[in-house]
Amino acid sequence: MNEPLEYTGKYQPTPAEIEQQGIYPYLPSGDLIEAVNLAIAQQRPLLLEGEAGCGKTGLAVAIAYEFTQKYLKGTTRQWPYFFWKITSETRLQDGFYRYNCIKLFRENQLFESLNSLEKSIDPLELEQRINRLKESRSYREWGPLAEAFQQEDYRPIVLIDGIDKAQIDFSRDLPLEFDEMVYKVKETGEIIEAKNKPIIIITHNNKTPLADDVLRKCFYFYVEFPDEERLEEIIQLRFPKLNRSQNQLIENAIACCLEMREIIQERPEGRPPGTGEVIEFIGALLQKPVKQAQISLENLPEQIALLGTLIKSKEDRVFYQNYE
Template identity: 35%
Template sequence: MKFTGTDSYVATEDLTIAVNAAVTLERPLLVKGEPGTGKTELARQVSAALGMPMLEWHIKSTTKAQQGLYEYDAVSRLRDSQLGDARVHDVANYIRKGKLWQAFEAEERVVLLIDEIDKADIEFPNDLLQELDRMEFHVYETGQTVRAVNRPVVIITSNNEKELPDAFLRRCFFHYIRFPGIETMRRIVEVHYPGIKDELLTTALTQFYEIRDTAGLRKRPSTSEVLDWLKLLLAEDLSAADIRREGKDALPKLYGALLKNEQDVQMFERLAFMARGGR
C-alpha cells in the first residue's frame, strides 16, 4: 500500500515520500509546519487512502502521556465499594483505555493521530518513548502487558511551539510541510472549488501572497484562511474587478478572513494612508 494523496487532498511529492517512508520503517511520522497547512488533515487522508480506521488523540496543555495508555478511576471504585457494588472485586472495571491502548488492540491496522504534541508539557514526548518504540506497555493495576496486535501508523503533528527532545526525534521520521507555492495552491483551490474562474483566482492569490509577504505582519494567513476567503468571494459573487485593490498595501475585500488581529489591520490601514500620500 502506497499513499499518493487523495481526490480531496493535494499531497506534494516530498510529502508522499515521507508518509510512505514512515510506513515502511514502522516509525512515527512527525509532521511540522505552519498552522493551517493541513497537518491534521494529512492523517485523515492517509487513513482514507490506505483504508485504515483512524483514532485521534488531540493534545492539550494539561494532557498527560498516561492518558494515552489508560486511566485508573480509583474514585469510582471507592464509591462503589461504599455502596457494596460487586464490581469493585475486579479492578479492570475501573480501567479506562486510552487511544494508544485502543490502537494496540485493534483487530486491523489503524492510523493513530497524536495532534499538536508540542502543546503538552516538555516531558510528554519522553514519557511515550518506550511505548511508541516497543509498541507495548504494562498495566500495573491488573498486571497485564498490552502489546500491539498490528503496529499502527502513527502520525504526530507539531506547530513548533516548543522543542521536542532529541531522544524522541530519533525515533521519528520527520517532515516539514512547506507553505505551498502559488501553483500548488491553485491545485488545492481547484480541489475545493472546482471551476473557479481563472481571473478571479489569479487576482485573489496574487493579493494573498502579497499580504503573506508583507514585512511586519504578526500573523500570516494560512491555506485554510485563503480557502475561507475564496469561499466568501464566491458566495458574494465577486469578480476579479470587484476585489482589485487600489494598491498592494490597501486592505483586501472581506479582509477579516485573512487578517486575524487588530495590529495587522492597523498596519495595512497605515500603509494605505501612506500610499495615498497622507491625504
C-alpha cells in the first residue's frame, strides 16, 4: 500500500459496534492528531504520557479502527494491530518470541518413555514425535513485535503499554530495536526483519524516569485531561441517544467530577479521576433511574460505592469527604 497514512480522529464506531464489539469512541485533540501524523510520517515511535485513565491506551485502537474504515473499506480485513502489555518481569525478547523450554523438556521425557515402549506404540506417532523434537521452531512462540514485523501488506500498529513498569535495561535496550527493526532467534537461527516499519505507540505513566535513548528516539506528547467542552463531547459519543433528563444528569455529573478533580489535586499525593473513570462513573449513574441518580449526585460524599468508580484510594476519599 503506497498511499500516505493519515489519522484524522473523525472515524468513530457506531452504537452497534460499541454494543457488540466493545469498540469505543475516541476524541483526540487537534494537537494529538498532529503528533500522531508526525510520528507516522517520520517513522518514529510516539511516546504518550499523562494521568492514569486519560486515554493513552485507547489511541492505538482508535487509529487501527480509523485505518480499517478508511483504507480497508469494502473488505473483511482489519488493520493489523498488536498489543504488548509490559510488566516488571517483561524482557525485551518477549516482544519477539518465547522459547518453551519446559515443553521441550517434557516432550523429551515422554519420548524416552515411548522409545522404551517402542513395540507397543504406533510407529507413525513415534516418528511424528521424533520429528517434532528435531524441529526447534515448534517450541518457539512469536511475540507481538515479531507478529508485527511479519505483516507484509500494511504498516501494523503496535501498542507498548506501560513501559514505566519494566526494568531499566528494558527501556535502555528498546531503542536499538527501533533503529534496526531486525531480531535473531538464538535457539533457531531465524532472522525476523520488519517488512513494513510498524507504527509504534508507547504509554508511560511518568512513575519512573525513562532512559535518554528512548526519549531521543520518540516523539513525545502529554495527554491532558480534557476541558469541560471536550469532556461533554466524549461523554455524548460514548452514551448516545439519551433523553433530556439523562443529558441534564450527565451535565450535573460532569460538573461534579470537575469539582472533585480540583479538590483532590489540592492533596499532594492525590490522584484525581481521569477520563476513563469519569466515563465509568457516568455509566454507573445511567444504570439508575434519573431521579435516584440525581439524589446520589447531591449526596455524593456519602455514596461510598459510587465514589469507588472515581476515587481509587482511601486517603483521597477521606480528603474529599472532609473537604470544606
